[in-house]
Amino acid sequence: MELDSASKARIRLLYPDFAVRIIRTYVDMFEQHRIQMRMTEGLRTMARQEELYAQGRTSAGPVVTWARPGYSLHHYGVACDSCRIGNNSGKVDPWDVPWDKFAQYAKNHGLYAGFYWKKQDKPHLELAYGGMGVEQMLKLYQNNGLESVWAEFDTIRGVTQGSEWYGPQKQVRI
Numbered sequence: 001m002e003l004d005s006a007s008k009a010r011i012r013l014l015y016p017d018f019a020v021r022i023i024r025t026y027v028d029m030f031e032q033h034r035i036q037m038r039m040t041e042g043l044r045t046m047a048r049q050e051e052l053y054a055q056g057r058t059s060a061g062p063v064v065t066w067a068r069p070g071y072s073l074h075h076y077g078v079a080c081d082s083c084r085i086g087n088n089s090g091k092v093d094p095w096d097v098p099w100d101k102f103a104q105y106a107k108n109h110g111l112y113a114g115f116y117w118k119k120q121d122k123p124h125l126e127l128a129y130g131g132m133g134v135e136q137m138l139k140l141y142q143n144n145g146l147e148s149v150w151a152e153f154d155t156i157r158g159v160t161q162g163s164e165w166y167g168p169q170k171q172v173r174i
């Protein structure tokens with residue numbers, strides 16, 4: 001399995017432990033089904049969420065999110081959306097994925113899958129460490145930025161704060 005460059009760039013912006021679990025899920029999809037997954041969205045800015053939340057409500061298009069800005073785990077680097085890589089002839093539908101299997105593998109790696117939600121969001125995976133509520137993440141974020149949210153995740157996991165973050169942007173190495 002070789003990740004495409006756009007997916008790699010998105011994965012590097014995720015909380016490192018979450019990124020590892022996602023990569024393991026992608027590896028399972030490749031090894032079990034020969035399906036190469038790609039990441040369509042990872043870390044999302046508050047401004048982008050405002051745009052997305054407006055869609056289908058105050059602007060044109062279908063509703064694509066249930067979360068108000070600040071209330072999506074996408075803001076905190078612990079949520080992502082995926083599909084499969086299509087091909088140039090268009091014969092492979094990027095949404096033709098055995099989502100039940102994808103959700104099962106994700107679950108095996110400790111992730112929560114939107115597949116199981118009442119309002120199903122099949123491409124979506126997330127992990128709220130220690131069951132932390134999104135309100136608490138937002139509060140930490142508003143006070144001290146994303147790094148303070150990640151530091152709290154580290155504490156919950158019992159690892160030294162920042163010990164798994166790499167590089168000047170503290171990006172995950174993949």
Ligand SMILES: [Zn+2]
Binds near residue numbers: 080081121123124125
């Ligand atoms: Zn999502």
